[in-house]
């Protein structure tokens with residue numbers, strides 16, 4: 001039979017009556033005047049009862065002082081077991097504790113902070129470091145052995161007979177390095193997908209900026225292509241006036257700063273002056289009697305202006 005089934009649900013009478021003993025214990029543990037009304041008793045087992053008192057301490061709304069008293073079998077003396085402050089059903093509690101690794105948010109990492117990556121991080125998978133032994137019977141095995149021997153000989157200054165020194169540039173390790181493979185771990189397929197989803201959300205074709213753009217980044221002169229498989233769908237914006245400057249953008253993203261958004265208008269040519277103050281325009285004082293006398297009248301007017 002389990003212990004739970006042997007517990008008495010009916011509180012022991014002597015323990016239940018020991019309210020004063022329980023209150024004195026609570027007041028001894030608490031600050032003066034913060035132990036309130038007796039709230040209830042709870043039977044914890046045979047001859048073990050907990051008395052609950054209101055806690056009137058500021059900042060502990062709904063908490064209760066719990067004082068457990070007990071009595072030995074066939075004894076009449078009730079003794080104190082323990083006193084503790086416990087949250088009640090309506091108490092104000094701190095939010096559930098969350099491990100730091102789950103609490104971290106983008107942008108939380110500051111200068112000098114270290115963020116260790118979990119060995120089982122799904123975003124990463126083993127990369128090629130060049131330290132692995134090539135599989136037996138692999139065509140690479142011999143080649144690798146020769147290259148290693150050649151490199152050793154180069155370091156020690158001893159060239160094995162009949163062996164041509166392979167240039168470092170041609171070694172598997174250097175090719176691997178050039179391809180970006182010489183790392184202990186590289187992005188896994190899952191890591192690529194979650195990164196692509198995140199970037200698409202910030203700078204993807206569904207953003208309001210892209211929806212209103214005159215054209216997509218794929219045709220923009222400010223787009224810098226990136227390597228790797230993500231380069232098939234993303235690039236880096238290098239337009240200082242774009243909201244995406246320095247960010248990875250989807251090739252389907254776009255903004256009003258697209259290099260071909262509009263042809264720059266030619267600088268306007270200044271209009272000729274309406275009033276030319278450097279020369280005198282002769283005007284006739286009276287309408288000419290006939291067309292032949294217009295030039296004469298003009299000459300007369302010019303002469304008059306010249307004298308004035």
Ligand code: SF4
Pocket residue numbers: 215216217220221222223236237238239242244245249253254255256257258259
């Ligand atoms: S300027 Fe605009 S359109 Fe061009 S690459 Fe940057 S975000 Fe894309």
